[in-house]
Amino acid sequence: MSSSREKILAAVRANQPDELPLPTVPSFEGDESVEKFTSIVQGIGGTVVDVLDATRLPEVIHQLFPADYRIASPLLPEANVPIDAQTSIEVLAAVDLAVLQGEFGVAENGSIWVPEANMLHRALPMITQHLALVLDRRNLVATMHQAYARVPSVGGYGTFLAGPSKTADIEQSLVIGAHGARSTVVLLV
Amino acid sequence: MSHSQRSDIFLLDAERTTWHDETLWFVRQKRDKAVYATPEFQELRQLASDIKDHTLSRLDFYLQQFEENARRNGVQVHWAADAHEHNQIVLSLLKQHNATRVVKSKSMLTEECHLNPYLIKHGVDVIDTDLGERIIQLRDEAPSHVVLPAIHLKKEDVGDTFHLHLGTEKGNNDPQQLTETARQHLREKFLASEVAISGVNFAVAETGSVVVCTNEGNADLGVNLAKVHIACMGMEKLIPRLSDLSVFTRILTRSATGQPITTYTSHFSKPAEGKEMHVVIVDNGRTKQLGRPDFRASLKCIRCGACMNTCPVYRRSGGHSYDFTIPGPIGAILSPNIDMRKHASLPFASTLCGSCTDVCPVKIDIHTQLYKWRQVLGQAGEIPASKKWSMRLLSRVLAKPAVYGLGSKIARQSLRLLPHGLTHGKGYNPWAVARELPEPPKQSFREWYAQQAVK
Incomplete structure (x- = not known):
């Protein structure tokens, strides 16, 4: 195995061209308004709900989702499925709704940065049937340039999550709810 | 068979050809809409091209930097000189864990290496989890497009396939219901798999992370449930800095499907506690292509598929007519490097209109390379006698x-x-x-x- 490593690196050294410059990437600015972010999220099949006050969160969740949902969340006292990194797959697979904190949103594409620390379990944002991401409206950036500038470290695992899981693999017909969450709602506080 | 002979087969069904042509053109138009709405798109293309050019010029450094940082993160890094070694490495990892149930998300590299048949031969139940890939896996076909693997099929074909393999009602061709069936069917596989294999869209040298982009969430679901993650990457997937991702995430999906970004843009840097993560770095002809000054720019490709969607020949001949893992204009400049004789007709499957070059988000001079491959093939005696002699006669006249x-x-x-x-x-x-x-x-x-x- 290590012989392949040496062989490959030697071939790369022999064949790569003279060094070309690495450009500096400017920070392209843009519209970082709630309106822009909301319209993009809606365009990719998600919804945005204005919660206004974080204390209203349980009430809004109650309005949006049926009462008997199995909910996993570090943010709600109503959460009734305790999840941590060691939780079994069977328990994870039975979660109806995960309510998780999003770090910041990107207005140009409707994505929200969700690091591992906010997920309870790495698979939770995908295995849950429905996903709600809580986002502080002050934490919006315009483009991916400002987004990556805000990520100090990608940690062990983290994802920019944009709307619900989807596919268009059958005749280019868009279907929401492929393997991940069937719906994604952004709760703006 | 040559590309044109295989195209003849595709063209027998005129209605389907028209549908294929129009559908891909529609995707191209969605790309245009997304691109025109991004004022700095042309600057981003130039930046992406320059970043890739720079990376290729210092590839030995970035490969080692990536390896060092990935190892520091607790990731095991493997090197494969060719497809066979790649497959052996993956199989040996599966054997170490006594794993026979494997889920795999989209990876053109594992297609290139023919990993699935190799694993199946060795008793591994490997399941493709991207919906399009699963459809063609059930049909025992190859993908016909890098982003839309089942674009050659109609919903009736998928309905028949699911009826046969997944027990859906005959004549049920509703995409919504078929997708729901696949969701249920594949969820069982996700929950039961021991190892998850993924491709890699970008590998970040400075952090040792691999980035995987999907809309379905199949890569994340598979990897985050399995005990072991094996990420397979061609060595050209490297980029130097985390901030370079800002450029590539902005151009990838806009060029591919016209979306602003994929649903999941996931950064895998360290294995979860108690789990394992492996990265297999594959050469398989890439260092050879790096040594061809006229053709090395083809290694900048980020597999968005824009050149396919715009190509008048691809749209009317279908991906299978190329008989190469990567079809379309980019496939036609990558394939002769792998096997010049077998793929000799592909650089001729083009009108040299240059539309591929115009839409390429990393500014690969695709149509120029198609033209240059024709010269190389001509000199190597790899063009058909009819073309050779008629050209010789014409040049005299x-x-x-x-x-x-x-x-x-x-x-x-x-x-x-x-x-x-x-x-x-x-x-x-x-x-x-x-x-x-x-x-x-x-x-x-x-x-x-x-x-x-x-x-």
């Missing part, structure tokens, strides 16, 4: 004005006098298969010009 004048006079007369069946014979005049030769003029331009000079 065109080099001598008197011979050309005589020749065109004979041609004009023959076209007028000979029966249509003879001048438009399909066997030796393929140009006339679907076209009429023009009405021959009474005199040539040169004859007319000579007359004007006398007056």
